[in-house]
Amino acid sequence: DPVIGVLALQGDVREHLSVLAATGALARPVRRPAELEGLQGIVLPGGESTTIDKLSRIFELRDPLVAALRAGLPAYGSCAGMIMLADRILDGRSDQQTFGGLDITVRRNAFGRQVASFEEDLHLEGVPGGPVRAVFIRAPWVEEAGESVEVIGRVEDGPAEGRIVAVRQGGLLATSFHPEVTGDARVHELFVEMVRERS
Numbered sequence: 001d002p003v004i005g006v007l008a009l010q011g012d013v014r015e016h017l018s019v020l021a022a023t024g025a026l027a028r029p030v031r032r033p034a035e036l037e038g039l040q041g042i043v044l045p046g047g048e049s050t051t052i053d054k055l056s057r058i059f060e061l062r063d064p065l066v067a068a069l070r071a072g073l074p075a076y077g078s079c080a081g082m083i084m085l086a087d088r089i090l091d092g093r094s095d096q097q098t099f100g101g102l103d104i105t106v107r108r109n110a111f112g113r114q115v116a117s118f119e120e121d122l123h124l125e126g127v128p129g130g131p132v133r134a135v136f137i138r139a140p141w142v143e144e145a146g147e148s149v150e151v152i153g154r155v156e157d158g159p160a161e162g163r164i165v166a167v168r169q170g171g172l173l174a175t176s177f178h179p180e181v182t183g184d185a186r187v188h189e190l191f192v193e194m195v196r197e198r199s
């Protein structure tokens with residue numbers, strides 16, 4: 001079974017660890033650079049991207065993690081994790097940096113700053129068995145995706161209909177929403193499958 005880390009600087013780390021464990025992966029929290037060793041994949045959780053950015057530098061994880069991503073470490077980012085994987089960011093703090101890797105432009109807090117949490121059923125390409133319950137919490141959306149990016153999910157209803165909220169590019173997967181809070185492991189299973197294909 002693949003060893004998959006969860007970046008454990010801030011955010012809903014525990015939820016990701018338990019969903020990953022349910023898929024059969026060996027899930028471990030990653031706080032220190034040495035804990036990146038031996039991973040076949042990593043999950044970047046939801047939380048607050050400005051905080052994750054800052055802590056990654058304080059904990060000296062940023063450079064080794066960026067290097068590992070550049071070297072092809074598969075990664076799945078949900079919400080703030082999607083922001084951290086994006087090459088370009090809109091409505092970020094002026095000094096905010098991402099790890100990058102995904103050829104996308106994300107807009108932070110895109111659904112509106114105050115009334116920004118909602119749920120919706122979404123069909124995701126590559127996720128069989130019917131729609132996924134998508135929980136959005138002050139979520140970003142993908143404003144632009146490069147040619148090598150596969151769009152696997154869009155908002156299907158309401159004022160944001162058509163907005164891109166799930167993408168894949170090589171070994172990278174990102175969702176604007178939080179599948180780790182619904183008890184449905186299918187998005188994590190997709191990621192574990194991507195990790196298996198690459199290890």
Ligand code: GLN
Pocket residue numbers: 045046047048049050078079080081083108109137138139140
């Ligand atoms: N708004 C947060 C950010 O910009 C993301 C919210 C979340 O991860 N639920 O990082």
